[in-house]
Amino acid sequence: MKRLLEFLGVLALVQDVMGLLHEFTDWHIGLVQRIGFLDGYGLYASLALVVLTFALFAAAESRRG
Template identity: 45%
Template sequence: MRKCLEVAGVVLLLQGVGGLLHEWTGWFSLWTLVHRSGALAGHEVFASIVLAVAGVAVLIASERAAKK
C-alpha cells in the first residue's frame, strides 16, 4: 500500500510541476496532461497547483502510513 501511495504521489507531483513549467516556459508539452484537457481551458495554472499540492499530500500520507 505504501509503494502504491508513493507512486501516485510522485505522479501527481510531477504532473503538477510539469504543468506549471509548461505554462511558464512551454517545455514538457509531451507528458503533461493538464493542458490537454479541454475542460480545464483557462484554468491550467490552478489545476497544476492543485495537482502538485495533492501530490505532496499523498506523499506525506504515505510516510505516515508506513509508520503505523
C-alpha cells in the same frame, strides 16, 4: 499500500512540474493542458496538483511499512 501512494505522489509531482513548465514556457507537455475542461485554468490545476502531491506523500508517510 505505502509504495502505491508514493508512486502516485511521484506521478503527480512529475505532472505538476510539466504543467507548470507548460504555463511558464509554453512547451506542450503534461497531462493538465490536454484536459479540455481545464482550458484556461492550467496554472490553478497545477497548483492544486502540488497540494495533492503533498497530501499523497503525507498519507504514504503515515502508513506502516
